[in-house]
Amino acid sequence: MKRNLRPRAMMYPAPAVVASAYDSEGNIDACTLAFATMCSHRPPAVMIAINSTLKRKTLASILEKGEFCIGFPSVEHASEADYLGIESGYNEDKIKKINFTAKKAECVDAPIIDEFKVSVECRVMAINEIGSHTQITGEIVNIQADSDVLDEKNRVIFERLDSLAYDDVTHSYYSMGEKIDDAFKIGLKYRD
Numbered sequence: 001m002k003r004n005l006r007p008r009a010m011m012y013p014a015p016a017v018v019a020s021a022y023d024s025e026g027n028i029d030a031c032t033l034a035f036a037t038m039c040s041h042r043p044p045a046v047m048i049a050i051n052s053t054l055k056r057k058t059l060a061s062i063l064e065k066g067e068f069c070i071g072f073p074s075v076e077h078a079s080e081a082d083y084l085g086i087e088s089g090y091n092e093d094k095i096k097k098i099n100f101t102a103k104k105a106e107c108v109d110a111p112i113i114d115e116f117k118v119s120v121e122c123r124v125m126a127i128n129e130i131g132s133h134t135q136i137t138g139e140i141v142n143i144q145a146d147s148d149v150l151d152e153k154n155r156v157i158f159e160r161l162d163s164l165a166y167d168d169v170t171h172s173y174y175s176m177g178e179k180i181d182d183a184f185k186i187g188l189k190y191r192d
Contacts, residue, residue, distance in 0.1 A: 009035070009168055013176060016164040018071040018084055019048055020102070020111045021061035028095045028102050028111045031058040032085030034166040035133060036070065044140040045125060046070060049133035057089030059134055066124045067108035068138060071116030074162045075175050080115070081164060082173070107142040117146040117161055 015037075020030040035049035048070065050059040062068045073081040080098045087094055095102055095113065102111040105121045112119040122138025129135070149160040158179065165174040 011037070012167075013165040013174070014168060015176075016073060016081055016085075016166040016173060017048070018073055018081060018113060018116065019050070019058055019062065019068050020071065020113060021058055021065055021068040022109060022111060023057065023061045023089075024064060027093070029058040029061040029089045030071075030084050030094055030111075030113065031056060031089070032073075032081045034168055035135075039137060043125075045137055046120060046122060046140060047135060047137050049130065049135045051132055052129065052134040053132045055088065055090060062124065062136060063127070063134070065109060067105075067110045068122050068124070068136075069105050069108070069110045069112050070120045070122065070138075071113045072118045072161060072163050073116055075164060075173075076162070077115055078164055078173050105142065106144070112144060117149045118156055119144045 014034045016032055016034060017036045018030050018032050020028060023029055031050065033048055033050060037047055039045050039047040050056050052059060080100065083098055084094055101114045103114060105112045105119070108121045108123055110121065120140050121142040121144070123141055124136055125139045126137040127134060145156055149156055151157050158176065163176050165176050167174065
């Protein structure tokens with residue numbers, strides 16, 4: 001028997017990603033987000049949303065610069081990713097505090113955090129205010145990935161990334177799990 005639940009933001013699985021940008025003085029801002037997803041194949045684009053009712057330095061930096069990166073933390077960096085989400089960049093140099101390193105992205109004026117195995121470089125395409133959050137659509141202009149998470153065709157192998165998932169209902173982190181089957185093939189048995 002199904003039960004009605006109160007409406008709330010939820011998506012399963014929700015990746016835990018880290019958005020990063022430079023502020024006007026060239027300092028690195030970074031914050032962990034659960035509101036992130038793909039939104040277009042052509043051009044390739046992602047959407048992130050950052051709470052705009054709170055004072056978020058990373059949001060201000062992305063809006064000012066118009067460019068940002070998204071990093072995908074692995075399970076091994078769960079505590080660092082959590083810290084990047086709970087501390088304000090107005091109070092602390094968060095990247096320095098967790099002893100991470102960063103470099104300038106190749107195609108945008110934004111920082112890539114070296115410890116994350118996959119980073120997506122984005123240029124802001126659209127900005128919308130959606131309730132409590134500012135929704136930012138970013139065109140993907142480059143992707144950088146560590147060779148140890150790639151296959152022979154330079155595709156990211158999901159299991160090797162060992163990325164974090166976040167449950168906004170229970171406020172918990174999870175490992176994403178293992179491959180079950182091939183998409184676009186397993187359902188073919190239902191075609192006539």
